[in-house]
Amino acid sequence: MSSSNLKLSPEFWSTVNLAPEKTLVVGFVYGGLSETGRKPQRPLLKPTADWLTANFPSDNIIGINHGPLVCARNTAIRDLVIRDAVTMGRKFDWFFSVDNDVTITVPGITHFLKVQADVVSCDCQMRNSRAWEESRSFHTPMWFCRTKVLEAIEPPWFDFVYSPDMCEVRACECLYFRDKAIEAGFSVAHGGHCGHGNHGTAWSTDLHEESTGELPDLGLLGGE
Numbered sequence: 601m602s603s604s605n606l607k608l609s610p611e612f613w614s615t616v617n618l619a620p621e622k623t624l625v626v627g628f629v630y631g632g633l634s635e636t637g638r639k640p641q642r643p644l645l646k647p648t649a650d651w652l653t654a655n656f657p658s659d660n661i662i663g664i665n666h667g668p669l670v671c672a673r674n675t676a677i678r679d680l681v682i683r684d685a686v687t688m689g690r691k692f693d694w695f696f697s698v699d700n701d702v703t704i705t706v707p708g709i710t711h712f713l714k715v716q717a718d719v720v721s722c723d724c725q726m727r728n729s730r731a732w733e734e735s736r737s738f739h740t741p742m743w744f745c746r747t748k749v750l751e752a753i754e755p756p757w758f759d760f761v762y763s764p765d766m767c768e769v770r771a772c773e774c775l776y777f778r779d780k781a782i783e784a785g786f787s788v789a790h791g792g793h794c795g796h797g798n799h800g801t802a803w804s805t806d807l808h809e810e811s812t813g814e815l816p817d818l819g820l821l822g823g824e
Contacts, residue, residue, distance in 0.1 A: 712792025
């Protein structure tokens with residue numbers, strides 16, 4: 601599909617809060633670790649990379665090849681939202697986050713972008729069948745928020761909460777961030793739909809094709 605077919609119209613963007621030119625897009629392309637060290641980055645899936653580059657300025661799209669993933673999320677917010685606003689005058693109104701196992705589909709993405717809240721996550725298949733049952737459920741495969749949410753929350757933005765003996769996870773990184781955002785007075789919602797990893801989401805094989813290269817004009821933080 602050509603980029604012209606993927607590109608949403610100015611009329612559509614005028615109906616939603618998110619503005620492409622005022623949005624920082626971060627793709628998490630961490631490949632994981634092997635016995636010999638860090639694996640090469642795992643690029644965003646092709647439909648996702650194609651849709652992002654068709655709708656956002658290339659200078660606004662950044663790739664993070666850094667892990668573990670919780671550290672990558674915190675690093676992206678600290679360095680690209682908080683520090684860059686001060687040191688480079690690079691100020692965005694919105695932060696858009698997408699993992700490398702997410703497939704953007706239409707019309708799922710348009711429904712997602714229309715959700716009205718300070719923090720919005722995109723519905724997708726999760727291991728937990730009850731993941732989306734609350735009106736303020738939040739999960740991290742794909743989400744966006746106002747940057748003022750990130751500025752208002754004290755770091756870390758993402759973390760796991762463990763039992764005192766460190767034998768149980770009491771809250772995941774998603775719940776940790778969601779609760780801090782709510783505590784700071786921001787609204788949280790979810791909607792739309794995207795494909796996600798191997799958690800049972802049915803895609804045709806052409807939609808699950810991986811990108812053959814890096815995102816074009818991608819600034820890479822945390823190594824190559």
